[in-house]
Amino acid sequence: MSREGQTSQPKYLRIAAELRGALERGDYQPGDRLPGENTLAADFDVAPLTMRQALGVLRSEGLVGSRKGSGWFVESFRPIRRRGIPRLARGQWGSGKTIWSADDHRAPDVDQITVQEDTPPPEHISDVFELAPGETVCVRSRRYVMEGRPVMVAESYLPQSLVAGSPITQADTGPGGIYARLADLGHAPARFREEIRVRMPSAEEAARLAIPADRSVIKLARTAFDSEGRAVEINEMTMDSATYVLDYEFDA
Amino acid sequence: MSREGQTSQPKYLRIAAELRGALERGDYQPGDRLPGENTLAADFDVAPLTMRQALGVLRSEGLVGSRKGSGWFVESFRPIRRRGIPRLARGQWGSGKTIWSADDHRAPDVDQITVQEDTPPPEHISDVFELAPGETVCVRSRRYVMEGRPVMVAESYLPQSLVAGSPITQADTGPGGIYARLADLGHAPARFREEIRVRMPSAEEAARLAIPADRSVIKLARTAFDSEGRAVEINEMTMDSATYVLDYEFDA
Structure with a gap:
């Protein structure tokens, strides 16, 4: 090599x-x-x-x-801290101690949202959902902004057969969002996998995030599994790499 | 903005x-x-x-x-999958399903290691350890290679007062590595925080990783806390962003 x-x-x-x-x-x-x-x-x-x-x-x-x-x-923009794992009650943990300074107290807002039902899935999505040939997905596409600045775009994929007719196919999914609605359908997420990699943005990603073409993006794919181990949602996020600190805390 | x-x-x-x-x-x-x-x-x-x-x-x-x-x-190099959280026994979990193809079965080897005791810490390290002015750290610096290719450099910092005279100050820390030795000292890691961000490499980082100067690096800082919530080790990793898929799995 x-x-x-x-x-x-x-x-x-x-x-x-x-x-x-x-x-x-x-x-x-x-x-x-x-x-x-x-x-x-x-x-x-x-x-x-x-x-x-x-x-x-x-x-x-x-x-x-x-x-x-x-x-x-x-630049005066402070990075956003994204916690992958919900905070546990911990009191004793010295977890206020962080290596990198970032904004812990604000979350970005959604400024664009589209929902497309009955869409042919990309192959890697179809594989993880184990869809039969011809099966389709519902795609929820969102853009997030903070201080007027786009920071992330995200596409959520859900098997069409699972969510057809449910509020998940609406722009507003109601209190608790997608995960609460999946619970209503008997498929509450019980476990998550987050996969992270880094690459250059596509032209479309650079345009939607309004970043220079030579600034890399963080790709974060979050898969939700129900208690049977079935993948019920995949959220592919694309983040401006200059704006995020990702944070995971877990027991040894 | x-x-x-x-x-x-x-x-x-x-x-x-x-x-x-x-x-x-x-x-x-x-x-x-x-x-x-x-x-x-x-x-x-x-x-x-x-x-x-x-x-x-x-x-x-x-x-x-x-x-x-x-x-x-x-390029024929397959990305390396790094699991941040140790695998749990799970059987039922459909966790063989991953979004991105990566090498799950091999880990990189260390090809360079240096240990420096009694070193003045960088400020952000001193802050997390809550060191008094003048307190020093032990720094373990390693480079990891896979298929002859450098993929990561890592600096582990430990409070000097905690590890002085222990095998942690030696290149070979013995079976179980640093964490086992911290346990011997009564400070077994009980909780971890991993913080991730992305930036361009410094000249030194690009040279040690042998990557082009315009390829970004993943900075991953892993802090180990003992059962009292005291930070006992900080491992700052610098990864070739083209070689890693980071992977976290956790319960809802």
Whole structure:
């Protein structure tokens, strides 16, 4: 297996690292406007093009942003902490202690929702549901925003035969949401699996999340199993990788 | 909050998406050599430079690689599945069903290990351990490889006062590893927190993982708490984002 060696680093990445260090030290505060590109280039003793490439790296990481006509600024958005496993009562646990600072107290809102019934499933969805050929799914597609900023899109898949005629096929599923309605149908989720990977966004994902094409996304697929071990829902989430800290707490 | 809009997509990203689709359809198989850049450029009706940029995107995703003098090939490396929560006996659970294909049966090996005692801790580590000013830590640094390929580097931090004189300060910690030795010291881990985020690699991380500078890394910080709720170990992992599927299973 060949690997791309990294003996020396391109100059724009060195500059990006220096500027990242300055942000981490607090030389510039969230929301601050940065000096102009030419001023920064002079400060770092590089060509303006190199400076712009370095700023592009920090933008792909969500550390800085740019506004047409008013240059670069330090991102003020705090990452969102997403707890995969519901909090247990724990009192004694020193679980206020976290490695990364993130917003623990707010959840994003849904600003777009569509429901499509009777849709042919993608193959990997069909496989997990063990659907027979020709069986269809109900797809609930949502976008989440926080402070006006898209942070996640999510597609929930449910076997059509399981949910036909139920409130799950409506935009508003009522109190307790999908899981409460699955319980009404006799298929309450009893166990979850969450699978996480990271990749570059598709054009459509980058557009829906309004992120630069070179910022990666977190793909998080959550499968709900009922007490019989049947997969009853798969929620495929696509997150702006700069906005989330994922958090799992569990007993040894 | 301004966001970088994505009304139209650069051509190289469109081409990257087309080629990604071809790989997903199986037009080229893992390990296959791709046609030369000029041939591909002609096939996709773009300039060779655009084609090369598109290939660079797929390399940053770990889908293709390049070898000096023999061009581009389709990566044959299967992602590694990392289970955050130890498997429970479950029999009935349909948990063989996974969304993403990954290698469930092999674990990477350690090919580099160093242990440094009595080291001043980074601030965020000191905070979680609630160390007094001047207190130090023991740092165990490891690199993991699979099929000769670096896939993860990890730094374990432990309070120096807790582990001084114990096998935890040795490269080989003995059967059961760090957690068994913490148990010997009366601080068996009783609960874990795993925090996950994604960012671009530092120059040092890219070099140690031998990944392209534009491929993001997964940062996974695992904190072990003893039965009193005291943080006794923090393991900061840095993973090649193209090589891992993270997996958490838990009861509702």
